Amino acid sequence: MTIVRISDDALARACGADELAAAFAKQGHEVQRVSSWGMHWLEPLVEIDGKGFGPVTVADIDAILDGSSDKAIGTIAEHPFIASQQRLTFARAGKTRPLNLEDYEATGGWAGLKRARRIGSDAIIEEVLASGLRGRGGAGFPAGIKWKTVAGAAADQKYIVCNADEGDSATFADRMVMEGDPFQLIEGMAIAGEAVGASKGYVYIRSEYPDAIAKMQAAARISAQIVAPFVVEIRVGAGAYVCGEETSLLNSLEGKRGEVRAKPPLPALKGLFGKPTVVNNVLTLTAIPHILTEGGAAAYAALGMGRSKGTMPIQLAGNIRHGGLYETAFGITLGELVNDIGGGTASGRPVKAVQVGGPLGAYLHPDQFDIPFDYEAYAAIDALIGHAGLTVFDDTADLRSMARFAMEFCAVESCGKCTPCRIGSTRGVELIDRISAGGRVLAGVETAPQMHNMPKQGRTQDEEIQLLEDLCDTMKFGSLCALGGFTPYPVMSALKHWPEDFRK
Amino acid sequence: MSREQKLSEIIADHAGREGPLIPILHDVQEEFGCVDEEAEQAIAAALNLTRAEVHGVVSFYHDFKPKADPRPVVQICRAESCKSRGVEALIGDAEQAAGARVKLHTVYCLGLCSSGPNARVGDKLHARLDSAALVKLIENA
Numbered sequence: 001m002t003i004v005r006i007s008d009d010a011l012a013r014a015c016g017a018d019e020l021a022a023a024f025a026k027q028g029h030e031v032q033r034v035s036s037w038g039m040h041w042l043e044p045l046v047e048i049d050g051k052g053f054g055p056v057t058v059a060d061i062d063a064i065l066d067g068s069s070d071k072a073i074g075t076i077a078e079h080p081f082i083a084s085q086q087r088l089t090f091a092r093a094g095k096t097r098p099l100n101l102e103d104y105e106a107t108g109g110w111a112g113l114k115r116a117r118r119i120g121s122d123a124i125i126e127e128v129l130a131s132g133l134r135g136r137g138g139a140g141f142p143a144g145i146k147w148k149t150v151a152g153a154a155a156d157q158k159y160i161v162c163n164a165d166e167g168d169s170a171t172f173a174d175r176m177v178m179e180g181d182p183f184q185l186i187e188g189m190a191i192a193g194e195a196v197g198a199s200k201g202y203v204y205i206r207s208e209y210p211d212a213i214a215k216m217q218a219a220a221r222i223s224a225q226i227v228a229p230f231v232v233e234i235r236v237g238a239g240a241y242v243c244g245e246e247t248s249l250l251n252s253l254e255g256k257r258g259e260v261r262a263k264p265p266l267p268a269l270k271g272l273f274g275k276p277t278v279v280n281n282v283l284t285l286t287a288i289p290h291i292l293t294e295g296g297a298a299a300y301a302a303l304g305m306g307r308s309k310g311t312m313p314i315q316l317a318g319n320i321r322h323g324g325l326y327e328t329a330f331g332i333t334l335g336e337l338v339n340d341i342g343g344g345t346a347s348g349r350p351v352k353a354v355q356v357g358g359p360l361g362a363y364l365h366p367d368q369f370d371i372p373f374d375y376e377a378y379a380a381i382d383a384l385i386g387h388a389g390l391t392v393f394d395d396t397a398d399l400r401s402m403a404r405f406a407m408e409f410c411a412v413e414s415c416g417k418c419t420p421c422r423i424g425s426t427r428g429v430e431l432i433d434r435i436s437a438g439g440r441v442l443a444g445v446e447t448a449p450q451m452h453n454m455p456k457q458g459r460t461q462d463e464e465i466q467l468l469e470d471l472c473d474t475m476k477f478g479s480l481c482a483l484g485g486f487t488p489y490p491v492m493s494a495l496k497h498w499p500e501d502f503r504k
Numbered sequence: 505m506s507r508e509q510k511l512s513e514i515i516a517d518h519a520g521r522e523g524p525l526i527p528i529l530h531d532v533q534e535e536f537g538c539v540d541e542e543a544e545q546a547i548a549a550a551l552n553l554t555r556a557e558v559h560g561v562v563s564f565y566h567d568f569k570p571k572a573d574p575r576p577v578v579q580i581c582r583a584e585s586c587k588s589r590g591v592e593a594l595i596g597d598a599e600q601a602a603g604a605r606v607k608l609h610t611v612y613c614l615g616l617c618s619s620g621p622n623a624r625v626g627d628k629l630h631a632r633l634d635s636a637a638l639v640k641l642i643e644n645a
């Protein structure tokens with residue numbers, strides 16, 4: 001009998017891991033369902049005595065067992081994709097059974113929480129500040145400062161809200177944490193509760209993640225005694241992208257329309273049900289247990305560059321050969337990520353564009369591949385790191401249609417509160433369609449002789465492009481939140497780097 | 505159990521929770537395939553809200569439907585990463601396979617973005633789809 005390890009992560013399952021596990025079990029082998037190593041192109045990955053095989057189908061089983069399989073990749077931990085990473089948040093990835101408390105404790109689980117309880121609120125916040133940890137949900141706001149604000153607010157009830165809405169295309173790190181190492185997230189939330197004086201935590205998970213929801217519900221149940229008196233409850237979103245925005249998320253938790261709230265008041269002072277609330281991304285909270293171990297904060301702050309400290313779980317997605325989860329210190333260049341680690345496109349064609357930061361992130365050109373992974377460096381070129389997802393496109397991509405999609409997505413997902421976003425996005429789609437048609441022709445009432453104030457001609461393609469730029473300006477500066485405010489990034493970057501796609 | 509009984513049972517299940525509306529709506533949608541006017545009225549009465557308020561919430565979220573649709577649903581991701589991996593080229597075949605029998609529903613991201621095109625049927629996810637695999641999925645839905 002052999003011990004066979006196969007991930008039960010949603011991606012592995014979507015690639016046939018369950019059928020594979022059943023087939024191994026049927027032959028009498030012990031199958032352990034572990035978290036995913038994050039080498040997605042190799043899923044389902046089979047691990048036997050530290051050696052890996054992938055991507056495996058049921059037909060490969062005999063060859064794997066008799067040692068003749070051509071799917072062998074050698075010792076997994078030594079695979080270049082794994083060996084070159086600096087895994088802190090994903091230190092357990094591939095190694096532990098997600099809902100097994102013994103596995104969790106044996107790998108240092110709960111050490112951060114125990115120490116946090118010993119050192120108390122002020123010292124916890126000091127260490128989070130010293131680590132330099134910034135919010136991983138997109139805005140990059142220092143976690144320690146947010147916690148300090150909540151800790152300093154007087155109230156009978158405070159909340160920790162974990163933002164697990166992960167709506168950005170190209171992102172799956174939150175999902176992998178929740179499915180692969182759920183106790184680490186719960187530990188991070190309990191530490192946050194200890195720091196700010198909150199007794200209740202909510203995890204708001206998008207409904208598109210059935211596996212993560214089930215795992216987190218089970219994990220909250222299994223760990224209830226350990227984190228008590230802190231209580232963790234799982235809530236499920238309802239298919240609205242904008243509910244990832246923190247104030248919209250709070251409204252949704254309260255049972256309202258997911259409309260964005262104007263700030264101030266900050267959620268830290270008046271958040272969920274008007275109470276002081278910490279809203280943090282999954283990855284922010286999951287970085288906490290490590291930071292709270294002895295010497296963890298200093299070790300964290302020693303990694304990275306500039307004001308971007310520590311590691312970032314980067315998600316390599318889209319048309320990329322070696323897609324998956326790559327956690328490393330800030331500072332790595334985009335070119336290294338796409339070409340060296342990702343191995344270029346999956347299609348084998350040249351890379352045309354890389355969208356960084358999800359649907360609100362800019363499209364970067366291969367000419368920009370030397371940019372280091374750093375919040376400030378991206379901001380300086382009108383781009384964003386966001387939740388650190390990369391979508392790679394090959395040379396068959398049409399950036400005009402991607403710009404159109406950015407506007408369309410904004411129109412579908414707008415919360416409707418402010419005009420530049422709600423109306424502007426729809427006008428943006430129409431404008432790009434007219435650019436595709438070569439310009440605008442006067443029609444209907446516009447051609448009537450009494451319309452003295454009308455221009456006598458329609459608009460040329462160039463004039464329509466100018467109008468699109470103006471519209472983007474209005475959205476960028478006139479929107480209440482980043483949905484309307486950042487949709488111009490993908491549109492303007494597409495226009496800037498691939499003008500030929502718009503002028504066909 | 506009658507419809508009304510089931511409805512009040514769902515509402516009672518969530519009594520005492522903070523912010524019970526969205527969890528109730530999820531359960532109602534799951535049980536009846538929709539959140540219709542009658543359900544809105546019952547929920548509004550139980551939570552001391554107006555029906556307008558409840559309707560405002562129901563109509564805001566993509567997951568809640570005003571009318572039940574008996575057709576099987578196949579969700580297809582058409583967000584950026586799946587586009588970069590060619591999902592748009594599969595849509596024609598998918599629509600043909602679906603015809604009037606299966607409802608195709610566009611979603612934006614299922615979190616499997618390194619391995620698209622991806623689809624979801626019920627709670628089961630499917631990755632690395634090509635045209636043939638997607639058509640088969642739709643035919644078996």
Ligand SMILES: Cc1cc2nc3c(=O)[nH]c(=O)nc-3n(C[C@H](O)[C@H](O)[C@H](O)COP(=O)(O)O)c2cc1C
Binds near residue numbers: 135140163245
């Ligand atoms: C339209 C929109 C969508 C967002 N989606 C998410 C999301 O899915 N997950 C997330 O953590 N933050 C998201 N954010 C950012 C949150 O508003 C907020 O900054 C974050 O949850 C704070 O946590 P952090 O400091 O740990 O990053 C979104 C923001 C906007 C404007």
Ligand code: SF4
Binds near residue numbers: 415417418419480482
């Ligand atoms: S920018 Fe869009 S999503 Fe944000 S508040 Fe305004 S309408 Fe709502």
Ligand code: FES
Binds near residue numbers: 582585586587615620
């Ligand atoms: S973009 Fe399709 S699964 Fe994420």
